[in-house]
Amino acid sequence: MYKILKKELLSPNVWLYDIEAPRIAKKTQPGQFLIIRTDEEGERIPLTIADFDRDKGYISIVFQEVGAGTQVLGQLNEGDSILDVVAPLGKKTHIEKDMGTVVCIGGGIGVAPVYPIARGMHQAGNKVISIMGAKNKDILILEKEMRAVSDEVMVTTDDGSYGIKGFVTNALQQIIDRGEKIDEVIAIGPVVMMRSVVEATRPYKIKTVVSLNPIMVDGTGMCGGCRVQIGEEIKFACVDGPEFDGHMVDFKGLMSRQRMYKDKEKTESDHVCNLTKVKEAL
Amino acid sequence: MALVMKKYTMPEQDPAIRAHNFEEVALGYDEETAIAEASRCLNCQKPRCVQGCPVQIDIPGFIAKMKTGDFSDAIEVIKGSNSLPAVCGRVCPQENQCEKYCVMGIKGEPVGIGRLERFAADYDLNEQQKGAPVQCASDAKKVAIVGSGPAGLSAAGELAKKGYKVTIFEALHKAGGVLSYGIPEFRLPKEKIVQVEIDDLKKLGVEIRLNTVIGKLYTVDELMQEEDFGAVFVATGAGLPSFMHIPGENLNGVYSANEFLTRCNLMKAYKFPQYHTPLKVGGTVAVIGGGNVAMDAARTSLRLGADHVYIVYRRSEKELPARLEEVHHAKDEGIDFRLLNNPVEIIGSDDGNVKSLHCIKMELGEPDSSGRRRPVPVAGSEFDLPVETVIVAIGQGPNPLVQSTTPDMLTNKRGNIIADEETGATTKEGVFAGGDIVTGAATVILAMGAGKKAAQAIDKYLKDKG
Ligand SMILES: Cc1cc2nc3c(=O)[nH]c(=O)nc-3n(C[C@H](O)[C@H](O)[C@H](O)COP(=O)(O)OP(=O)(O)OC[C@H]3O[C@@H](n4cnc5c(N)ncnc54)[C@H](O)[C@@H]3O)c2cc1C
Ligand SMILES: Cc1cc2nc3c(=O)[nH]c(=O)nc-3n(C[C@H](O)[C@H](O)[C@H](O)COP(=O)(O)OP(=O)(O)OC[C@H]3O[C@@H](n4cnc5c(N)ncnc54)[C@H](O)[C@@H]3O)c2cc1C
Ligand code: SF4
Ligand code: SF4
Ligand code: FES
Numbered sequence: 001m002y003k004i005l006k007k008e009l010l011s012p013n014v015w016l017y018d019i020e021a022p023r024i025a026k027k028t029q030p031g032q033f034l035i036i037r038t039d040e041e042g043e044r045i046p047l048t049i050a051d052f053d054r055d056k057g058y059i060s061i062v063f064q065e066v067g068a069g070t071q072v073l074g075q076l077n078e079g080d081s082i083l084d085v086v087a088p089l090g091k092k093t094h095i096e097k098d099m100g101t102v103v104c105i106g107g108g109i110g111v112a113p114v115y116p117i118a119r120g121m122h123q124a125g126n127k128v129i130s131i132m133g134a135k136n137k138d139i140l141i142l143e144k145e146m147r148a149v150s151d152e153v154m155v156t157t158d159d160g161s162y163g164i165k166g167f168v169t170n171a172l173q174q175i176i177d178r179g180e181k182i183d184e185v186i187a188i189g190p191v192v193m194m195r196s197v198v199e200a201t202r203p204y205k206i207k208t209v210v211s212l213n214p215i216m217v218d219g220t221g222m223c224g225g226c227r228v229q230i231g232e233e234i235k236f237a238c239v240d241g242p243e244f245d246g247h248m249v250d251f252k253g254l255m256s257r258q259r260m261y262k263d264k265e266k267t268e269s270d271h272v273c274n275l276t277k278v279k280e281a282l
Numbered sequence: 283m284a285l286v287m288k289k290y291t292m293p294e295q296d297p298a299i300r301a302h303n304f305e306e307v308a309l310g311y312d313e314e315t316a317i318a319e320a321s322r323c324l325n326c327q328k329p330r331c332v333q334g335c336p337v338q339i340d341i342p343g344f345i346a347k348m349k350t351g352d353f354s355d356a357i358e359v360i361k362g363s364n365s366l367p368a369v370c371g372r373v374c375p376q377e378n379q380c381e382k383y384c385v386m387g388i389k390g391e392p393v394g395i396g397r398l399e400r401f402a403a404d405y406d407l408n409e410q411q412k413g414a415p416v417q418c419a420s421d422a423k424k425v426a427i428v429g430s431g432p433a434g435l436s437a438a439g440e441l442a443k444k445g446y447k448v449t450i451f452e453a454l455h456k457a458g459g460v461l462s463y464g465i466p467e468f469r470l471p472k473e474k475i476v477q478v479e480i481d482d483l484k485k486l487g488v489e490i491r492l493n494t495v496i497g498k499l500y501t502v503d504e505l506m507q508e509e510d511f512g513a514v515f516v517a518t519g520a521g522l523p524s525f526m527h528i529p530g531e532n533l534n535g536v537y538s539a540n541e542f543l544t545r546c547n548l549m550k551a552y553k554f555p556q557y558h559t560p561l562k563v564g565g566t567v568a569v570i571g572g573g574n575v576a577m578d579a580a581r582t583s584l585r586l587g588a589d590h591v592y593i594v595y596r597r598s599e600k601e602l603p604a605r606l607e608e609v610h611h612a613k614d615e616g617i618d619f620r621l622l623n624n625p626v627e628i629i630g631s632d633d634g635n636v637k638s639l640h641c642i643k644m645e646l647g648e649p650d651s652s653g654r655r656r657p658v659p660v661a662g663s664e665f666d667l668p669v670e671t672v673i674v675a676i677g678q679g680p681n682p683l684v685q686s687t688t689p690d691m692l693t694n695k696r697g698n699i700i701a702d703e704e705t706g707a708t709t710k711e712g713v714f715a716g717g718d719i720v721t722g723a724a725t726v727i728l729a730m731g732a733g734k735k736a737a738q739a740i741d742k743y744l745k746d747k748g
Binding site for chain 1: 453454455463492493494495498499500521522523525527531532533534537538540541544545549550555556557558559560562633634681682683
């Protein structure tokens, strides 16, 4: 059992949990993820390890309530325990000294997984320019944290309520246009966002890394459910990724596969809603 | 007394009913039938059956006890050689092993050794007193086992009995390997059988650490250097699903058998929405392959509500690698066998879902390296099989997580760990390996045999080391 040490609401429906897990904290590297199962009946939910503190022995997750699994997770409180946590999974982000200028882009909740990467890049002495995108000011997360590990931060909001009005790609274009030499872009967020970033950097041949989130089951390479088409090859995102060269990713296939359970999930969400109602009535 | 030439019939659930539930198909003998079946055994001086059993159970020995109704004694004899008898009695391909060599099989049907083993084991499960957990000596040496499938479980049992402090590390949230995530409930009940056999091991003092991926949370070197394990047994199985590399394999509705069965067995999707993991099964399903895995996927599809399920296999019936009994059960349940057919493409609709499986007919040519006649395509015989779901069950390779983080433990070209056949010793000192990770996908009992041999070798290694 893994105890929730801290629970914090970052924005509507988006939670940050610090979870006691000393061994996992010791082994985690930026870019890796975990799989959580809240209870016996729950799904295995993959989430990025948004932060880790090796001394204090905890890891952090930031998640959005989207369907049944994350709703149940969101109902847990400080002091409660999570049944299963498997981690660290996936390959770590490639971080080195002298990589040059790295643009770290986080869209929506994608800022959470970008944060440890930006921090790692910064600690390694690289120039970090971060772009944070959100629909509006109120749902922007982790701004303070990102500022602390970036040489420059640009914020974009869809409605212009804060920072640049527009998408993360608008900010990226500004950086390109001002003549900044970019050595690598890392983009994590909704698939459409990652695809736009990849299309934005393609003409300039800027190396662009994206972190993919296909549907997963085991996370150990055993089921093949997380397969993605990378160039000519089929790769399993849980063991070969989750990060891949964005210019090689078949985004259309990825989006199609993510929709696989849309209708089934609705039945399930209704089921959980009913369970919650029953719980509340009691 | 006249010889009874045929096996006593195994009571089974009616095919029409069982095709829609997950209850066990074969119901097991009753006491009377078990004794009658046992009485068919001739108690041979030189029992040929034993040579067919990979763990060399004293078959006439245990059957003799059963003839007189001493089932508890019978199970003691079996447990001397096999720590998971309730499992093996159910899933061993007996027709290729013990029963293949039984003298009774020459003129009639062999003795139903597997069924008898199952009866004795189930009797034992019901009668068993809850024994007190064993405590091993505080200075006992520590052995780590990676993977809780049959190979890992049998090695753990042997080593615990020898007084070692054994810890099993398992990546998933349930122990049992394929017994838990692969083989379906209707063939191998999880709570009643698998879990009970695992709990038995815990009583021997074996610790099982779930949710622990070796190669990630700990490397093999860390287990030995930091966690003080004197030896490591790697039994990570053949868990990496192969795909066919034909167009359309990434469409929605195409599963590896592993994903399909894992969702159903491990995640209990058949109890959706009580259990939250979904599993989509179309009305018409094609399962590609002819082994146990394919049979399990096909029969699971039926039980999840598919109307029509095909098995598409490129060779002929004779070459089907599945257990004979499973093929019979599948046919009785209405699975449609399309033999000598090979898929060439999966066709999708505009919305990215499977629409049909494009196949080509095959005929048998010259024998290939496996001695089986090689299937060759018949020119111009392509046809379209309209289906909504395709399940690929054409084999599994070794999962590379442990190997890739243990560079001095060498593998062969296919990625299987190189290990001595008799001892399981790998090229890395103190590290042993066995089961599917060494042999490639094989059988439960062979994996158990490997686990047992490795346990003996580990015992010797640790004693020699002092
Ligand atoms: C490597 C990886 C890292 C991730 N990191 C984060 C993170 O840090 N924070 C966060 O909020 N989310 C993250 N996700 C997505 C998160 O796993 C899904 O939102 C979650 O599984 C949805 O579960 P649910 O039961 O609440 O919703 P469901 O009702 O199951 O599904 C809601 C929607 O999410 C999609 N989905 C369902 N299951 C998965 C799955 N296993 N993986 C991906 N998408 C799925 C479905 O297409 C569906 O449209 C990550 C996913 C992956 C693969
Ligand atoms: C669907 C199906 C049906 C079958 N039917 C039959 C049958 O009827 N009869 C028969 O004899 N055989 C059958 N088999 C084959 C048989 O199940 C296998 O040969 C046998 O289970 C192999 O045992 P094992 O211990 O080597 O590996 P497995 O049973 O595969 O167990 C390996 C375990 O190791 C774990 N693991 C893997 N990597 C790691 C890691 N890095 N860290 C920690 N843990 C890890 C896995 O999660 C798994 O639990 C079937 C197989 C399948 C898939
Ligand atoms: S373990 Fe398998 S092969 Fe051996 S006697 Fe039992 S059923 Fe036969
Ligand atoms: S060969 Fe057949 S008849 Fe002879 S001992 Fe074995 S099971 Fe009995
Ligand atoms: S999640 Fe099963 S192989 Fe990646």
